[in-house]
Amino acid sequence: MEALDPNQPIRLGLIHNPQAGRAHRWLDRVRLSRVLPESGRIVTTRHESEVPAALERLLLEEQVNVIAIHGGDGTIHTTLNALWEVLDDLQNPNDAPLPLPSLIFLNGGTMNMTARAMGLRGGVSTALGKFKRATQLLHYGDLSTVPLSVLRIQEGKKIRRGLIFGSELVYNAIDLHRHFGDGYTGLTRLLVKAGVGATLKTASWKHLSHLLSPPSTPVQVDKITYAKYAAVVASTVDLQLVRGWVKAMKACRGGQGFATKLILETNKQNLVNLIPNLLLNQSHGQIVDRKEVQCLRLKGPYTLDGELFRSDSNAICTVSLEPRTIPVVTFGESAHVS
Numbered sequence: 001m002e003a004l005d006p007n008q009p010i011r012l013g014l015i016h017n018p019q020a021g022r023a024h025r026w027l028d029r030v031r032l033s034r035v036l037p038e039s040g041r042i043v044t045t046r047h048e049s050e051v052p053a054a055l056e057r058l059l060l061e062e063q064v065n066v067i068a069i070h071g072g073d074g075t076i077h078t079t080l081n082a083l084w085e086v087l088d089d090l091q092n093p094n095d096a097p098l099p100l101p102s103l104i105f106l107n108g109g110t111m112n113m114t115a116r117a118m119g120l121r122g123g124v125s126t127a128l129g130k131f132k133r134a135t136q137l138l139h140y141g142d143l144s145t146v147p148l149s150v151l152r153i154q155e156g157k158k159i160r161r162g163l164i165f166g167s168e169l170v171y172n173a174i175d176l177h178r179h180f181g182d183g184y185t186g187l188t189r190l191l192v193k194a195g196v197g198a199t200l201k202t203a204s205w206k207h208l209s210h211l212l213s214p215p216s217t218p219v220q221v222d223k224i225t226y227a228k229y230a231a232v233v234a235s236t237v238d239l240q241l242v243r244g245w246v247k248a249m250k251a252c253r254g255g256q257g258f259a260t261k262l263i264l265e266t267n268k269q270n271l272v273n274l275i276p277n278l279l280l281n282q283s284h285g286q287i288v289d290r291k292e293v294q295c296l297r298l299k300g301p302y303t304l305d306g307e308l309f310r311s312d313s314n315a316i317c318t319v320s321l322e323p324r325t326i327p328v329v330t331f332g333e334s335a336h337v338s
Helices: 026-035 048-061 073-090 113-117 124-135 168-180 183-200 203-212 268-273 275-279
Strands: 012-016 042-044 066-070 102-106 146-148 151-155 158-162 164-166 219-221 224-226 231-235 239-241 246-249 258-263 287-293 296-298 302-304 307-309 317-321 326-328
Touching (some): 073 307, 102 113
Parallel strands (some): 012 066
Antiparallel strands (some): 146 326, 151 317, 164 302, 219 296, 231 258, 239 246, 258 287, 296 317
């Protein structure tokens, strides 16, 4: 792919998902076209099935070497997985893996954990305008990026890639919080309702508390097996909650593993009481924080970048690091990556 040669000029392309949270407004497309007047380099996708063709167009026809993703965590997840598949299809079986283009994660969805972890603040047009002004005289080899580690989740022959993994209880929480409204508003309502309901034993608590039931199968963290646990989260980026200023989990930097937070408390009332510790990343005897984890093995449904996956109940899900990293453009010094 000639465009990825270090001596080539920087060519920016954009995947725009108008269905993702705040990215739905038609005006976004107008604003983005002012920053990126080369209309062929802005591709609008309305369904995940359109993403592979969008990537092929940007990489092969438009010869871009930097791809900005305008959407939420789910859009980033879909694009990452499609990018790997597209490059695998383009690669000759006996050749070395094709290099990945550089990526920019833009705010556009409801939670935007990934974009915030990479240091992005402010509007999309502002961020892209800043990028173009800073790089207009540079070659691709001059572009400043950081290598971001990617999680590899395997069930049998099925492989998914992502940045933020959550086990069954996290799956239930994300699925449930959508009933209270998407984004931070819905998450806040869920946490308040859980705390009040657990204390007062309200009808809604009795109706929903089963979703906090711990898994019936163990989890293995590297070589340690935990027979009982409530939830586990793994990530290669910082988890920043409450508009980005509360860091619930810090990722590894420059390591060979990924950060993992394991909740051992299985009593539902006590679990609700742990919510402040979890949100503020405070230590607790029932919370295990591990860095440099090489492998997780568990069963049950899970989330990956906010997307929900209901796996076969008998299938073992293995979480490890993808051998290749992705080059990501960061905004500001606050970005923390593996």
